[in-house]
Amino acid sequence: MKKIVVIGGSAAGAKAASKARRLDEFADITIIQKSPELSMAACGYPYYIGGVFNDRRQLLCTPAGVIRDPTFFQKAKNIKALVETEVRAIDRNARQVHCRDLKNGTEQTIAYDRLVIATGAVAVKPPIPGINLAGITTLLTMADTDYLRAVRDAGEVKNAVIVGGGLIGVEVCEALQSSGIQVTLVEAMDQVLNFLDWDLAKLVENHMRSQGAQVLTGVGVSAFIGDNGRLTGVQLADGKTIDCGLAVLAVGVRPNSGLAREAGLSIGECGGITVNQYLQTSDPAIYAAGDCTEIPSRITRKPVFAPMGDLANLAGRVVGENIVVGNTVTFPGTAHTAICKVFQFTAGSTGLSEQAAEKSGLRNYTTVVNASPDKPGFMGARILISKLLVDEHQQILGYQCVGLGDVSRQIATAAMAVQAKLTLAETVHADLPYAPPFSPAIDHFITAGHIMENKLQGRMTGIRVREVWEKLQAGEKLFLLDGRNPDEYEEMHLGVGEHLIPLGTLRSRLDELPADKAAEIICFCKISLRGYEVECILRAHGYTNVKVMEGGIVAWPYPRKR
Amino acid sequence: MKKIVVIGGSAAGAKAASKARRLDEFADITIIQKSPELSMAACGYPYYIGGVFNDRRQLLCTPAGVIRDPTFFQKAKNIKALVETEVRAIDRNARQVHCRDLKNGTEQTIAYDRLVIATGAVAVKPPIPGINLAGITTLLTMADTDYLRAVRDAGEVKNAVIVGGGLIGVEVCEALQSSGIQVTLVEAMDQVLNFLDWDLAKLVENHMRSQGAQVLTGVGVSAFIGDNGRLTGVQLADGKTIDCGLAVLAVGVRPNSGLAREAGLSIGECGGITVNQYLQTSDPAIYAAGDCTEIPSRITRKPVFAPMGDLANLAGRVVGENIVVGNTVTFPGTAHTAICKVFQFTAGSTGLSEQAAEKSGLRNYTTVVNASPDKPGFMGARILISKLLVDEHQQILGYQCVGLGDVSRQIATAAMAVQAKLTLAETVHADLPYAPPFSPAIDHFITAGHIMENKLQGRMTGIRVREVWEKLQAGEKLFLLDGRNPDEYEEMHLGVGEHLIPLGTLRSRLDELPADKAAEIICFCKISLRGYEVECILRAHGYTNVKVMEGGIVAWPYPRKR
Known part of the structure; x- marks a missing residue:
């Protein structure tokens, strides 16, 4: 025996x-x-x-x-x-x-x-002064859980600080904020959810703020402040303090x-x-x-x-x-797949993010950001924003996706592609389950692949929202072209000096573009699908420095008009 | 140009x-x-x-x-x-x-x-007498759509017959039934949705009935009956007639x-x-x-x-x-992926069903039926029932899934596995996106793979619900063993003469089993997970003819007690 x-x-x-x-x-x-x-x-x-x-x-x-x-x-x-x-x-x-x-x-x-x-x-407990005050907990065990649930049920704590914006930090943030506690999440790195790249993480943070949570990134906690052995506040590295009766340490395990x-x-x-x-x-x-x-x-x-x-x-x-x-079954390891509910958003990733690729020493990869709906408009479409990475052999390296829509299916699909080491060409005609309650006719993941194809074939030149923002901050001369209709513009626009030329009028309004055909022109729309069509037209008419702002307005994490 | x-x-x-x-x-x-x-x-x-x-x-x-x-x-x-x-x-x-x-x-x-x-x-219009009566339509065009929407809005038609139980027939059935019209769906084949196998299709039909629709299979329409050029009813091949003011022909395109x-x-x-x-x-x-x-x-x-x-x-x-x-891009064809919302159910499939495999001349395949939740119980789990097919090289041939839960992600995952020609071993450790709002810790698709492994390794012997039913109808002597607890049994049970021996008591109640260790014993529970554990115990104790009823009670399409 x-x-x-x-x-x-x-x-x-x-x-x-x-x-x-x-x-x-x-x-x-x-x-x-x-x-x-x-x-x-x-x-x-x-x-x-x-x-x-x-x-x-x-x-x-x-x-x-x-x-x-x-x-x-x-x-x-x-x-x-x-x-x-x-x-x-x-x-x-x-x-x-x-x-x-x-x-x-x-x-x-x-x-x-x-x-x-x-x-x-085991939960990491950094040597921060005051870390042993009552009112500070991690979330790893049933006992931690019972404690936090009791705090919630007692209803006495009005403000809480979450230290750390990883999976646990973000999930606890939602749990406490949804329970009527004002939560401030403090993350020392410059973004939450480090399985995502910065550009997608910022969209998640904006959503968390829209749900009432405070999110501070790029600032650490320097001390826990207490009174009579009990936590009363958190002091940040930038000198600010946040009053709180509860702190959850979620800086990793x-x-x-x-x-x-x-x-x-x-x-x-x-x-x-x-x-x-x-x-x-x-x-x-x-x-x-x-x-x-x-x-x-x-x-x-x-x-x-x-x-x-x-x-x-x-x-x-x-x-x-x-x-x-006996040793008969092998375990292949992790494909770095993760998913997380963040209030109404879902954030997920599989394979390598750009950050992870860099950290692994991979350099010859290409990325695209895709913003497009998770199902047809008449079925209550919700926008998803995703980022696809392929390596120099066009093998699928990684895929991240955030938004209000069905992220879970997106990441499951991509996880299989990553693990099967499929190439872009092997995924862009994938026969995925389509019916209007579940997806658009061309699935969001496949659309990301199509954009990648356009980019790799030199048909589309992309520029990241962050790069556009930095150019604007640096005072660079850019011609920003929003290809939407006036009513859409009224509803929401960047307000960074862009020119509104609806796609349908563009061919007859080329004279409104810079006379210098080598001028940098950056095209976009809400999701940059029309932005790409604008690029195609301008290139055909001899403009040589045209770029599409990837992901369009919905991928813009900075302040905007309306 | x-x-x-x-x-x-x-x-x-x-x-x-x-x-x-x-x-x-x-x-x-x-x-x-x-x-x-x-x-x-x-x-x-x-x-x-x-x-x-x-x-x-x-x-x-x-x-x-x-x-x-x-x-x-x-x-x-x-x-x-x-x-x-x-x-x-x-x-x-x-x-x-x-x-x-x-x-x-x-x-x-x-x-x-x-x-x-x-x-x-083009829509197939079979040469049924009366097919040109007013009140009979197909659903292929905007004009057809406008007609059916007008019928709905007018509110005069109380009864409708759908001829054909394919994707369109089932979707129109839901549309009209949900609009307050009593729908009878008539399908000449012995099941609806022929991308599914019979065993899963029957569960879909039961769900349609639970939502108020009538579903008749295995019977054709012999004539449309009219009065003054307008449809008044449908005559079936079995002699019955159904009064109706509307018929939708959905026998294919x-x-x-x-x-x-x-x-x-x-x-x-x-x-x-x-x-x-x-x-x-x-x-x-x-x-x-x-x-x-x-x-x-x-x-x-x-x-x-x-x-x-x-x-x-x-x-x-x-x-x-x-x-x-020029010819630069190739189109690989179809992986037979389909999905369909059916009231609260979703039904989907990718790759080959068992019927399709048979039709294609494939014989050396193995199937399993898996019933298990789409997420943890505390997140409001809903049961999915799926069927996985692998060929003689253990390559994933096809996967079908029906139920109240997230079928879309299941089929998307499996579609990628089928198209990447992955083997069972390459899928059972897939790193899929897991968090409680989205899946159980071990995804339903992977669980199907695990059951398949058990079966292929001879650790589990499965028997289909249909086979059990047919044995019962034929009066065969079977020892049916339900491994659940009495309270679960009270809530729902087959009522076909089964013996209730809770798994937790089994090892001390082996004397209640047939004395003949070669007697056919069929084990099950609600989803047959405990059914499998019962099998393991009985085999270890020398019973040589033990089978697990695949999918358990939730996969049983026949009448049951409660």
Whole structure:
């Protein structure tokens, strides 16, 4: 009878144990879990905190409504789950773990044939003065969740500061702001959600502001201010202070790999446990899965830290199989796919962003920004703004998308393209599910591909909104051409000195353009589709320095008129 | 100056002309369109008929709200659009088309260097007695749409019959039923939506019934009954009659390829114009795109008739490029992707269904049915039921999905897998966008892959609901084991003599199973996830003939208790 011990009973650990049981009815399987709960739906914490649902049990129960407690694991899966029990050390020579019951202090030693480490992540706590004041929390555990939900329910805190604008920071921002607490999110980097590039992240920040949240980027927190041991405010690096009764530290997590390190297992450069393709550690009897490990990027092949719930579950399943039947299943790693609800917006990404490509040393890539609807106008279209990256072989490197519309389908589609290493030519005629309730006749992702084709073939010259803005700030002489109709212009326009020449009148109004055919002309419209048609016409008429402002007005994150 | 003539100004034709213009500002481009409208959003007709939106102009206008009439085409695109003008003949030797203005009867001849045929499809009208009675219509044109919308708005028709349960039939069924008209849909085949297999189609039909529509399958219409030239009812092949003041013929469309045939162009076995990979017909000066053509299946490589709006748009764009810059872009064909809203359900498919695989002569494929939620329970999970097909090399052949949840993302994901010719192993660890508002930690599509793996590795033996039903009808001795809890059983159960043994009690109740370890035992639960766990336990305890009823209770289309 094989003895399997699993350290950690959240996503990866519980999955590994359950899969092992299905493959071996008679193995002796033990989960050792430090917290009182098992199989927590940790990604759901922000939604419970924000009141999207109110039954805490739902974070812990099966679809049939049964709490996944030790009794459930015993009865349904014949797995012994020791909760509130901490593993103190792994004795690799003796193949034993030493653990302690946190409730009563008793210690015991448990032998294993195969050990699984699934100890997850720990929240980063930077050494900021005042960090231990009451009223400051992270959001990693059920206990953190219970605390934040209690703060919400008590209704006494009127102002909160979120420190950090990653996934958790943004999700908690929505949860608290939607609960009637005035939230200020402070991010030291110059943007939120670093899986997005700056240009798309700024659109997300604007949306967060439109929903009432304050978003400050490019400024760090220098101190937490307190009174009588309780938080009363946050001091920023720029000298400003924000009064608040609650602060949520969301500056990231790191692999909880200390136990493995102490046991002498190999630890990688990201601080995660090193695993091979079978998710086996440097000790063949020990496997690891989830946030405590580092895994390969499917794009760059380099090891990365990818603390994502879906990957933890998939990896746990792989481990469950390999510990029972031997190394048969390989885990390919992460494609850097992420998605996040941000109030009415959704923001998602797969593959490499431009920033990530730069960081990986890739240079010969091309990007385009595409703004276009997620379905036909008559079905209540909502604009999506996306960015596509291809490498020098025109292979799809990455895709990001934000907006009010169906981002989830966009990212799922692109994630498959990225993972299948498809080229642009292999995606632009993809036969995707089309009917008016679900997409426009030409899907938004395919439209992004079409724009990329135009750009790579030299039919379109793009310019980023940021570059246009910087040129304007520098006082450069530009001829900005808005190709829309007067009524559209009235409704919304940039107000940066642009000329309104509706596309339908352009051919008869070429005399209003600069006499110098080499003058820089920047064309756009709401989404820059007509902007591109304007470019085609002007080029044909001999203008040599015409550019399309990619994404058009809806991709413009700066102040605009109306 | 290149002379381009496009016959047909709906999806493919308008797209080809517009793309050609962007690539050649000075070409002479003419669209000849039989109907008064141009660039109609034909896939939107059912939603206008059903009152999802009420402004007819929205079917015809740009996102900026401008009607795409001849003035628009002239001004914005410098394209001459002749509407209500019919092409009578193509003179290939002289490179001319002869056409007639249907408003005043004047005829003219227009020369071309490149001709595009985009004449679309015509509705099949079977020779049923009474078919010309007033009150019977197809749904293909704006005129049909206006008629049906007027019937809806008049509110006089109380009962309608839809003849045909394809995409259009089902969409019109929803439109009319939602408008307060009692609809009976009659389909001669034994299921609706033939892009689905029978087992999933039956679930769609049950949903349609739950929304008030009558659905009759396996019975044809033998006659339309009239009074004074007006429809009063429909007589079915089984002798029954249905009173109705409206009948919609939706028994399919065929390629409108008569003009091409008369011009001596090659026509394929599906009746569509034959085109090469550049969408060029048998005459190199003539291209064709959209519903009038037949195109290759990306799966079987055989030519098929695929009258889909998205493919027409993509093909039109390819033609627009090839007629201007020479044959540079190839069109890969269809992956058989389809999606359809059916009241609260969505039904979609990509690649081959089991029926389509059989029809194509493929035999060595494996299927699984997966029922599981589209997101976590606490986010308002809705069950999806899907069916995955892989071939003998474990390449993904096809995927269908129906249910209340997000089917669109499912089919988009699978469509990319099918088109990239990914294998099961390449999809089961796909890094898809996960956050609780969008999916469960392990995506439904990946779960289908996991079940397939279990099946192919001999860890799970599946049995279809239909097979279980047929065994029960034949009086076979089966031990049906429902592995749920008593409260779940009370809420809903099959009531076919099954034994309730909750999974959590099973290991201590093995003595309640048949003494004969070779007895046929069929395990299930609501979605057959616990059904599978039951199978694992029973097999380990020596039972040799254990099967899992795939999809569980939610995939059971037959009457059940509660």
